Amino acid sequence: MNKIKVSFKVNNKDYEIETTPLRRLLDILREDLKLMGTKEGCGEGECGACSVLIDGELSLACITPATQLEGKEILTIEGISDKDGEPSYIQKAFIDKGAVQCGFCTPGFVMATHKYIKDGGSNDETKIKEALSGNFCRCTGYAKIVDGVKEAIVRHNDKEAK
Amino acid sequence: MISVLRPKTTKELFEILDKEDKNYLFLAGGTDIMPSIKKGIEKREDLIDLSFLKKGFSGVYRDKTNIIVKSLTTFAKIQKDELLNKHFPSFIKASKLIGGYTIQGMATIAGNIVNASPAADSLPSLLTLNAKVTLLSSNGERIIELKDFYKGYKNLEIKNNEIISNIIIPTSDYQADFIEVGTRKAMSITKVSLAYAYKDKNIFLSAGSAFAYPKRLFATEKRFFEKDLTKKDFEIILKEDVSPLDDIRSSGNYRFNVLRNLVFSLYQELQK
Numbered sequence: 470m471n472k473i474k475v476s477f478k479v480n481n482k483d484y485e486i487e488t489t490p491l492r493r494l495l496d497i498l499r500e501d502l503k504l505m506g507t508k509e510g511c512g513e514g515e516c517g518a519c520s521v522l523i524d525g526e527l528s529l530a531c532i533t534p535a536t537q538l539e540g541k542e543i544l545t546i547e548g549i550s551d552k553d554g555e556p557s558y559i560q561k562a563f564i565d566k567g568a569v570q571c572g573f574c575t576p577g578f579v580m581a582t583h584k585y586i587k588d589g590g591s592n593d594e595t596k597i598k599e600a601l602s603g604n605f606c607r608c609t610g611y612a613k614i615v616d617g618v619k620e621a622i623v624r625h626n627d628k629e630a631k
Numbered sequence: 632m633i634s635v636l637r638p639k640t641t642k643e644l645f646e647i648l649d650k651e652d653k654n655y656l657f658l659a660g661g662t663d664i665m666p667s668i669k670k671g672i673e674k675r676e677d678l679i680d681l682s683f684l685k686k687g688f689s690g691v692y693r694d695k696t697n698i699i700v701k702s703l704t705t706f707a708k709i710q711k712d713e714l715l716n717k718h719f720p721s722f723i724k725a726s727k728l729i730g731g732y733t734i735q736g737m738a739t740i741a742g743n744i745v746n747a748s749p750a751a752d753s754l755p756s757l758l759t760l761n762a763k764v765t766l767l768s769s770n771g772e773r774i775i776e777l778k779d780f781y782k783g784y785k786n787l788e789i790k791n792n793e794i795i796s797n798i799i800i801p802t803s804d805y806q807a808d809f810i811e812v813g814t815r816k817a818m819s820i821t822k823v824s825l826a827y828a829y830k831d832k833n834i835f836l837s838a839g840s841a842f843a844y845p846k847r848l849f850a851t852e853k854r855f856f857e858k859d860l861t862k863k864d865f866e867i868i869l870k871e872d873v874s875p876l877d878d879i880r881s882s883g884n885y886r887f888n889v890l891r892n893l894v895f896s897l898y899q900e901l902q903k
Contacts, residue, residue, distance in 0.1 A: 470633045490635035513666035517733055526736045532665035536635050537682040603731030
C-alpha cells in the first residue's frame with residue numbers, strides 16, 4: 470500500500486504521521502500514540518467500544534482510515550479526563566451509579582455521553598437511549614448506564630449553574 | 632496492492648476518472664467499505680477517498696418542486712434537517728433505523744444507495760417517494776429515477792466516470808410511511824420492511840430484504856385498490872414482485888409471509 474502523510478490533532482495536540490492510507494485510527498491511537506483508552510471490541514463498526522469524537526461527531530475509530538484524518542480534531546477518552554488524569558464528572562457519575570462492570574465498553578459509552586451532553590441532551594430516557602444506541606454493553610443490561618448518564622446530566626447542570 | 636487516491640477538488644477527481652476506465656471504489660463514510668475490506672468481501676483495490684470533497688457535496692436545499700440532498704450528507708445531518716423532517720417523515724423514520732447513532736454520524740446517503748443492499752433501510756422509502764439521483768461526470772449531469780438505478784444484485788446504472796452528486800426527492804401530498812420488522816431497534820439489519828406512499832387510488836410500494844435489489848412492487852401497486860382481495864390473492868400477486876432470500880437473519884419463506892401480512896393489513900386499512 471502507498472504511504473501517505475497525515476496531520477491531525479488528538480486531544481488538542483498536533484501530530485503528523487506517515488502511514489498507509491487504510492490504517493485504522495484505532496491502531497494509530499493505540500500503537501503510535503500509546504493512547505490505550507480507546508478499545509477494540511468487534512473491529513467492524515458494530516459495538517461502539519472504539520467511539521471517539523472527530524470534529525465533534527461521534528465516530529468509530531475501528532472503521533476510520535488514516536486517509537480521512539487530514540486536518541481533523543480528534544477527542545479520545547484521555548482527552549475528556551480532567552487535568553492530572555482525574556476522572557471527568559461523567560466518569561465519576563458512571564462509577565457512582567454502578568454503570569461500570571467489566572469496563573471494556575465504558576470509554577465508548579463515556580464518549581457517547583459526552584457528545585450527548587455537549588449537544589444539550591435532556592434527561593428524557595428515550596433520547597438518552599437513542600444517543601447510546603451505537604454502543605453495546607454485555608454486563609450491565611444498560612439500566613445502570615442510563616442512570617449514570619442521568620446523573621452526569623444533573624452534575625453538568627449543577628456545574629453550569631455555579 | 633491497495634492504492635488510495637485522494638483528490639482535493641472535483642476537477643482532480645474527474646481527471647482521475649477520465650484517465651482510465653476503472654471501477655474505482657469510492658470511500659465516503661467507510662461504514663460498509665472498511666469492514667468489507669477487512670473481511671475480504673470487497674476485492675477492489677483501487678480506492679478514491681472522497682473526504683476532501685465532503686464540504687461541497689454535503690447539505691440539503693430545495694428548489695420549486697423538490698428537496699435536494701447532496702450525496703455525502705450523513706444520516707445524522709439528514710435526521711436533523713428541517714426540510715426533510717417537514718416533507719418526508721417516513722424517510723426520516725427509515726433513516727433512524729440505519730445502524731446506530733455512531734454509524735448514522737459517518738454513513739452517507741449516496742453510500743447507502745450505491746452499496747445497494749437489499750436490506751438498506753433508506754431505499755424502500757426513497758423509492759416510494761419517487762426519488763431520483765443526479766449522476767455527475769466531466770461531461771455534465773444526467774438524472775435517473777432511483778427505480779431505474781438498480782438492474783440486478785449490486786448492479787447499478789452508473790458509469791465508471793460518474794459519481795452521484797444529488798438525491799432529488801419531489802415534494803408531494805401523498806401520505807407515506809415505513810414499517811420495519813427486525814430483531815431489535817438499533818444496530819440490527821432489517822428482516823423485512825415495507826414502505827408506502829398513497830393518495831386517493833394511487834399507491835407506491837417498496838419492500839426491503841424482499842428481492843436481490845431494492846425495487847418498487849409494481850404488480851402489487853397495480854392491483855392494490857381492487858375490491859375484495861384476500862390474503863391468498865396477495866400471496867399470488869406479491870410473487871410477481873418479490874422473492875426473498877434465505878440468510879442468517881431470516882428464511883425467505885418467513886420474510887414472504889410477513890411481507891404478505893404487512894401488505895394485506897395495509898390493504899384492509901386503506902379499504903376503510
